[in-house]
Amino acid sequence: MRWFICLLILAPLAYGDDLLPDERRAVARDPLYGQALYSLHSGEYDKALGFNYELRKKGRKGYGKILDIHEATAQLGLGMSQHAQSQFQRLLSDTRVSFLPPAARAQAWFYMAKHFYNKGMWLSGLKAIRKVNAGHLGSDLKDEYHFLATTLELFKGKAERADQHILAIDPSSKWAVYAYMNLGVSYTERDVHISKVEAVFNKALELTSNTEKPEVLADKINLMAGQFFYATGRGRSAIKHLKNVSLDGAYTPKALLTYGWALTEQWQYHDALQPWYMLKTSHSPLNQDVQETLIAIPHLLEKLNAKVMALGAFDYATEQYDEIYKQLGESAKRLNTGEFIEPLMSQQVPDRWGAFEAVDMSLPNHPDQVYLKDVMSQGYFQGELKNLRDLHVMKYQLQSAMNELDAFEQTIHTRQQEYSAIKKDAQVSLHKRTLDDLQSRYRGLLSRINKAFKNPDGTGLASEAEKEQLVSFKEVDQQIASMTKTMGQDKKAYQDRLRRVEGVLKWTLSERYSERKRQVSQNLAILEDKLRQAQKQYDAAKYAYQVAPKGFIGFDKKINTLRTTYQKQLAKLDKVYFKQREKVGSIVKVDIKKRQERVMDYQLQARLAAARLFDETSNKQRIVSGEVKQ
Amino acid sequence: MKAISYLARSIMLFVSFFMSGYSALAEQAGLDSEIEALKAEVVELNRELFDLEEQLLYPATTSFAVFVSMDAVKDFEIQSVKLNLDEQDVTSHIYRAEQVEALRRGGIQKVFEGNLKPGLHRLKAEIMGKDRDGRPVKRMVMAEFGKARASKYLEVKISNNPNQNKPDFAIVEWK
Numbered sequence: 161m162r163w164f165i166c167l168l169i170l171a172p173l174a175y176g177d178d179l180l181p182d183e184r185r186a187v188a189r190d191p192l193y194g195q196a197l198y199s200l201h202s203g204e205y206d207k208a209l210g211f212n213y214e215l216r217k218k219g220r221k222g223y224g225k226i227l228d229i230h231e232a233t234a235q236l237g238l239g240m241s242q243h244a245q246s247q248f249q250r251l252l253s254d255t256r257v258s259f260l261p262p263a264a265r266a267q268a269w270f271y272m273a274k275h276f277y278n279k280g281m282w283l284s285g286l287k288a289i290r291k292v293n294a295g296h297l298g299s300d301l302k303d304e305y306h307f308l309a310t311t312l313e314l315f316k317g318k319a320e321r322a323d324q325h326i327l328a329i330d331p332s333s334k335w336a337v338y339a340y341m342n343l344g345v346s347y348t349e350r351d352v353h354i355s356k357v358e359a360v361f362n363k364a365l366e367l368t369s370n371t372e373k374p375e376v377l378a379d380k381i382n383l384m385a386g387q388f389f390y391a392t393g394r395g396r397s398a399i400k401h402l403k404n405v406s407l408d409g410a411y412t413p414k415a416l417l418t419y420g421w422a423l424t425e426q427w428q429y430h431d432a433l434q435p436w437y438m439l440k441t442s443h444s445p446l447n448q449d450v451q452e453t454l455i456a457i458p459h460l461l462e463k464l465n466a467k468v469m470a471l472g473a474f475d476y477a478t479e480q481y482d483e484i485y486k487q488l489g490e491s492a493k494r495l496n497t498g499e500f501i502e503p504l505m506s507q508q509v510p511d512r513w514g515a516f517e518a519v520d521m522s523l524p525n526h527p528d529q530v531y532l533k534d535v536m537s538q539g540y541f542q543g544e545l546k547n548l549r550d551l552h553v554m555k556y557q558l559q560s561a562m563n564e565l566d567a568f569e570q571t572i573h574t575r576q577q578e579y580s581a582i583k584k585d586a587q588v589s590l591h592k593r594t595l596d597d598l599q600s601r602y603r604g605l606l607s608r609i610n611k612a613f614k615n616p617d618g619t620g621l622a623s624e625a626e627k628e629q630l631v632s633f634k635e636v637d638q639q640i641a642s643m644t645k646t647m648g649q650d651k652k653a654y655q656d657r658l659r660r661v662e663g664v665l666k667w668t669l670s671e672r673y674s675e676r677k678r679q680v681s682q683n684l685a686i687l688e689d690k691l692r693q694a695q696k697q698y699d700a701a702k703y704a705y706q707v708a709p710k711g712f713i714g715f716d717k718k719i720n721t722l723r724t725t726y727q728k729q730l731a732k733l734d735k736v737y738f739k740q741r742e743k744v745g746s747i748v749k750v751d752i753k754k755r756q757e758r759v760m761d762y763q764l765q766a767r768l769a770a771a772r773l774f775d776e777t778s779n780k781q782r783i784v785s786g787e788v789k790q
Numbered sequence: 791m792k793a794i795s796y797l798a799r800s801i802m803l804f805v806s807f808f809m810s811g812y813s814a815l816a817e818q819a820g821l822d823s824e825i826e827a828l829k830a831e832v833v834e835l836n837r838e839l840f841d842l843e844e845q846l847l848y849p850a851t852t853s854f855a856v857f858v859s860m861d862a863v864k865d866f867e868i869q870s871v872k873l874n875l876d877e878q879d880v881t882s883h884i885y886r887a888e889q890v891e892a893l894r895r896g897g898i899q900k901v902f903e904g905n906l907k908p909g910l911h912r913l914k915a916e917i918m919g920k921d922r923d924g925r926p927v928k929r930m931v932m933a934e935f936g937k938a939r940a941s942k943y944l945e946v947k948i949s950n951n952p953n954q955n956k957p958d959f960a961i962v963e964w965k
Contacts (some may be wrong), residue, residue, distance in 0.1 A: 163835065191857065191898060191900070191943070193860065194857070194897060194898025195897070195899070195900055196894070197892070197895065197896050197897040198889075198892045198893065198897025198898055198899050199892075199897070200892070200897075201888065201891055201892030201894035201897055202886070202888045202889040202891070202893045202897065203888050206833050207835045209830075210833050210837035210840065211837075213833070213834055213837055214841075215838060236832070238829055239826075239829070240829050240830065241826075242822065242823055242826050243826050243830065300895075310960065410884040450847055460867060506915060536933060547822075550825070550829065551825065553826070554828065554829065555831045555833060557836060558832065558835075561835070561836065561839050564839065564843070565839075568843070571846065571847075572846075711846070711849060713809055713845055714844075715842070719842070720841065722835070722839060725835060725836065729828075729832065730836060732828065733832075736821070736824050736825060736828060739821055739824075740825065744823065
């Protein structure tokens, strides 16, 4: 009985395994499903969603709820998070085991958690991830699941649970690095002992070799560690990590700036100048780290007692801040005229869109290039910019679709013309006439042949004289037969002679029969060949008439309907595009305003410091001269 | 009286402030859902266009397609495939890492679609990739097939040979 219950419990598991997306179905291959799977796993979410709609339209059964999961996953990939969320919730609201197999359920909870995590709804993400039954997850998702669980548990401060998940991650997986990195960040926020933090960062650094871009990740970890150690007053440890950040990466400016401050903290003022000068000379003043450096350098020079140099540097910084403020103002103006965002949008690859496709920020020779790199790579801005990019890509797709419809219409027109030409040429009737003519000739010849070759002795082929001779032979034979018995000897002799003469004639006729038959067979074969060719031509003409040219029928209406829908969609999309552009623009404007305020603040500090320094240096002179007077 | 009007004005100010914040939030959420709805509509429209294209350009009587599939083969990673139909190169494809993974997970790729007249034809597929040790592997498979006046689908299939622990390459005809 116990075994029976076990079997009952295991039955839905087997069914669930069969429904996993990475499991090949053993039954006959369904190309539509296979293609949907290929598109989904290769990141072509729009195609995957299209195949999914098609599968549903065709009422494909036997896939259970896996199509729903595929649809929700593709929607997540395309950035349709609200749709995906409601899809997942619908899926998970049904608690019947038979309705949703455990494997599919685990996967749905996992994607739901991932969605909440990506959207920054971490508490909901934690609730979702805790519902995942890891035992039913596919092996390819397990490491990612543990990483997600680690991050979300750390967010809630459940370090022990997070540790358990970290230990479950395969160390050779890229998710192990991210998990250790997040653990390190969590330790820095939770005042964990410094040695532990150091060990975690070192472990993460050690594992970077398993990722696709180990250098970039190592730079990021080193910068994070450096910033943490600098903030906690451990300059030496900070220096050790910051030194390892590469000099031509995305994290270089921040690392150089922090490295300078860490050295300053260690009283190494001369050494601190070097990274800051390097930062100032090799990066644009629009970079916020450079802006900080502009005021940090004279501050350091002042500490080195090079006050005149410091004064000069403060003046230089004030001028630079003026210039930066002006440039930021121009960027804001370009925003209003569309010169800022439109060039960025126009360079996006037409078919690369969705939540996981990064926006191409490189704008060579554009005045806002540095600003873009600096600002738009910030996480908070990415979602809105991706939405705008997606709208731009969709606009492009709709326009190309309209062009395609025009091309289809042209094809139909050409086919219509071909059809009319074929109809006008009357090729079919022409070939039909030739064929009929040949067939009647063939039939006539065949009846004549049958008549002539009916008697294999060749009498059918005899001439009129020969026919008369043959008749006369019969008559002579009858006359001989009627002769009296007394003429026995002569009678036999006559009969022999008659047969000899008759034999000669029949032999001639039979020879002629064979010869003529051979000739007639040859002629017949030629005629049959001609007939076959004529039949082929007739069939081809008939096929061309029947099939190819009629390929335009019924498409006109479909094309017109689609074109109308596309036009409506394009008009709708244009409106939404402008709204989203406004939204992105307003975010950028606020950011520019903040940056301008920061620059003004720096400038004020620089001016005050310059004034103070000027005052100090001139007072010193006055004091010195006063002393001399006294 | 003054106090009452002051209170009324304060309440109105508070309500209008609250409502403006709420409407801004609602507007933002509305725009997001509008974008999502647009995405769903565009995907569906594109699918309809794709169907129309297939019906128009590849009618059932002449339609011919080649698919690529790969089992979870341990000792082979596909890099490219090149197809030659009746002594003419018709297409080639270079695989990205995620596309290889998609094939391994049971996906089927339509690598070529075209029109083919009835009769006897020959398809050659040149598959390139690398083995577990990173050594280049090149295989050529060939199939002769007949095409009638109906759609014809062929599959370049890479499967695992458990006995020899190496991949098998074949062209399979779909019935």
